[in-house]
Amino acid sequence: MSYDAIVIGAGMSGLAAGIRLAMFDKKVVILEKHSIPGGLNSYYQRRNFDAGGIRQFDVGLHALTNFIKKGEKGKPFSKLLKQLRLSYDDFKLCPQTYSKISFPGMELKFSNDFELLLNEVYEKFPTEIDSFNALVLKVQNFNELDLSIGYQSSRQVLKDLIKDELLTEMLLCPLLIYGSAWEDDMDFAQFVIMFKSLYFEGFSRPEGGVRTIISLLMKKLEDAGGEIRFKAPVNSILTRDGKAIGVDVGGEELFAPVILSSIGYPETVRITPALETISAPRVGAMTFLESIFVFDKKIPTTQNDSTIVFYNNALKYAYRPATNYFDDKSAVVCFPDNYEAHNTSGEGTVRVTYMANYSQWRELDRSGYDAKKDEVKASALGLVKKLVPQFDGKLLFTDIFSPMTIERYTWHLNGTVYGSIDKTRDGSTKVPGLFIIGTDQGFLGIVGSILSGISLANLHGLMASDS
Amino acid sequence: MTANNVRQIVLDIIADIAPDEDVTSIDDSKSLREQLDLDSMDFLDIVMELRKRHKVEVPQEDYPKLATLESCVSYLSPKFA
Numbered sequence A: 001m002s003y004d005a006i007v008i009g010a011g012m013s014g015l016a017a018g019i020r021l022a023m024f025d026k027k028v029v030i031l032e033k034h035s036i037p038g039g040l041n042s043y044y045q046r047r048n049f050d051a052g053g054i055r056q057f058d059v060g061l062h063a064l065t066n067f068i069k070k071g072e073k074g075k076p077f078s079k080l081l082k083q084l085r086l087s088y089d090d091f092k093l094c095p096q097t098y099s100k101i102s103f104p105g106m107e108l109k110f111s112n113d114f115e116l117l118l119n120e121v122y123e124k125f126p127t128e129i130d131s132f133n134a135l136v137l138k139v140q141n142f143n144e145l146d147l148s149i150g151y152q153s154s155r156q157v158l159k160d161l162i163k164d165e166l167l168t169e170m171l172l173c174p175l176l177i178y179g180s181a182w183e184d185d186m187d188f189a190q191f192v193i194m195f196k197s198l199y200f201e202g203f204s205r206p207e208g209g210v211r212t213i214i215s216l217l218m219k220k221l222e223d224a225g226g227e228i229r230f231k232a233p234v235n236s237i238l239t240r241d242g243k244a245i246g247v248d249v250g251g252e253e254l255f256a257p258v259i260l261s262s263i264g265y266p267e268t269v270r271i272t273p274a275l276e277t278i279s280a281p282r283v284g285a286m287t288f289l290e291s292i293f294v295f296d297k298k299i300p301t302t303q304n305d306s307t308i309v310f311y312n313n314a315l316k317y318a319y320r321p322a323t324n325y326f327d328d329k330s331a332v333v334c335f336p337d338n339y340e341a342h343n344t345s346g347e348g349t350v351r352v353t354y355m356a357n358y359s360q361w362r363e364l365d366r367s368g369y370d371a372k373k374d375e376v377k378a379s380a381l382g383l384v385k386k387l388v389p390q391f392d393g394k395l396l397f398t399d400i401f402s403p404m405t406i407e408r409y410t411w412h413l414n415g416t417v418y419g420s421i422d423k424t425r426d427g428s429t430k431v432p433g434l435f436i437i438g439t440d441q442g443f444l445g446i447v448g449s450i451l452s453g454i455s456l457a458n459l460h461g462l463m464a465s466d467s
Numbered sequence B: 001m002t003a004n005n006v007r008q009i010v011l012d013i014i015a016d017i018a019p020d021e022d023v024t025s026i027d028d029s030k031s032l033r034e035q036l037d038l039d040s041m042d043f044l045d046i047v048m049e050l051r052k053r054h055k056v057e058v059p060q061e062d063y064p065k066l067a068t069l070e071s072c073v074s075y076l077s078p079k080f081a
C-alpha cells in the first residue's frame, strides 16, 4: 500500500501532523503501537469497588501551558487553533488560580498574568530588579523558532545576568522539570520557550482533562479523512539508495516518500538499519514517578488555593536522576481542583511528581517494586501533609506510575519523558525523507509537540510536495 | 473570472483560516500581514486552500506575490482565466 506520508506514533505531535496532511488531501496513515492515542499524555482507568468504582486518570496532564484568553493573537496556542482549525471554546479551558515556587524561606508566585511574577521578584529580590528586567527583555527578543541556533547553556546566560543564585535556582526549577531533557541545565532556546509558556502565558486545564484534547484531535483527523491504525507497531524503516521509502508495520510493508516519526530520535535510529553506522543520539536520563491521590473531599481553599507547587527543600535545585530511586527533596505538586470552575464532584485530587532513577527501578523484582511504590506513597503523602497540614480528608484511592510504566506504554527508552539530549532542531535525520517530530525535535509538552507536528508536516509534507 | 471574484475567493479563504479576523476593512494596497494576524503558516494555508478548492497552484518562490490583496488579484487572475 502506498501513501503520501506515514506518521509513526499517535501522541500529540503525530495526531497534529496527521491532521495537517489529511486536511489538504494527502493520503496519510498514522501508525500507533498502543491500543489508544495520546502517547506520553494519554489516559487510563482504574477499578476500585470499595471506593466508588471506576476512576479515569490522565497520564501526564498537570497543566496545559501557553494559556491565552479568547481572541488573543500571535501566540503559540492561537497558531495551534488556526492551523488545526479548532475553536478556542472547544478546549473548555479552566485557568489556574496561581502557582508557586517554594524554596526554604522563599516563595515566588506566578499566574496567567505576568505582573504577579514581576512584582514578586521586585519585592523579594529588590537588588535584582534590573537584572530580572534584562532577562525578561532578552527572552522577549530571542527568536526561539530560529532552528539554526546551536546549544547554549541557560545557566551560563543567567549567570551573566543575575547575581543572586537563589533567584536563578527558583526561576529554573519549573522550567527544568516541565521540559528539560538535559540534567541541571537546558538549552537557552528551550529556556526561552518554557519561560514564555509558563511565566508569560501560564497554565490552564481543559475541562475533562487530556481526553478533551485527544477527542478533538481524533475527530479532526477523522473529518479530514486521515487514517489511523492502533496496535500497529513499526518494526523498521525501509530505505532504498539511502532514502526513506516506507515502513514495516507488524510484518506488512507500507510505502511513502515522507516518514514523520514521533517515537523519539534514538528510538527511530534503532529501527532504521540505514542509520546503523551513525553515532546514536543519546537517551536522556530524566524520568519521573507520578503519584495520584484521591481523597473523599476537596482541600478547602482556605488551606491551599494554589494550583501547582514547585517544591524544593534546598537552596540549590538538583535536576538530575534520583540517587536513591526517587528524590523526595523536590517535587511538583498539582492540585487540579484549583483550576477555576473545575471539579464538580465531591472528591479531591492531588498529584505528586518526583524525579526518579530508571536503572534502579528496572532492577527491582515484583515485590521490591511494590515495596518501593509503598515508600513513594508514604513520602508523597507526607509532602501533601506538610503542604496542607490541617487537611483531614480520607484517602480513597492511590495510583502510582513509575519510569517502567512510562517505558511499557510509550516505548520511550529508559522511560524518558523529555527525550534525547541530542535534539534534531530541524527534524532532519541522515536519511532523506525521514524526519523526527515532537519531543526530539525540541518542542515538547502538549502545545509544543502539537506545534512540532504541524510545522514539520507543513514543511516536508505540504510545501515540499509543491515542486 | 472578474478581478472582484478573485478578490472574494481570497477573502473567503482568509476568513476560514483566521475566523477571528475582520476582513471587511482590509486596505487592498497594504500588506495583509500587517493588517491581519497572519504568519507564514497562514500564507501556506492560503496556498493550500487555493489548490484544494480551485486547483490553482502557487509555487513556493511566488509566495511573496500574495503580500497584498491587490497583488493577490493581479497574480492569481491569469490562473483563474
Ligand SMILES: Cc1cc2nc3c(=O)[nH]c(=O)nc-3n(C[C@H](O)[C@H](O)[C@H](O)COP(=O)(O)OP(=O)(O)OC[C@H]3O[C@@H](n4cnc5c(N)ncnc54)[C@H](O)[C@@H]3O)c2cc1C
Binding pocket: A008, A009, A010, A011, A012, A013, A014, A031, A032, A033, A034, A037, A038, A039, A040, A041, A059, A060, A061, A062, A063, A064, A065, A232, A233, A234, A235, A262, A263, A288, A290, A406, A409, A410, A411, A412, A417, A437, A438, A439, A440, A444, A445, A446, A447, A449
Ligand atoms: C508524567 C507526565 C506528566 C506530564 N505533564 C505534562 C503537562 O502537565 N503538560 C504538558 O504540556 N505536558 C506534559 N507532559 C509531557 C507531554 O506529555 C509530552 O511532551 C508530549 O505528550 C509528547 O508528545 P510526542 O508526540 O512528542 O510524543 P509521544 O507522546 O511519546 O508519542 C509517541 C507515540 O509513538 C508511539 N510509538 C512508540 N513506538 C512505536 C512504534 N515502534 N510504532 C508505532 N508507534 C510507536 C507511542 O506509543 C506514542 O503514542 C507530561 C508527560 C508525562 C509522562
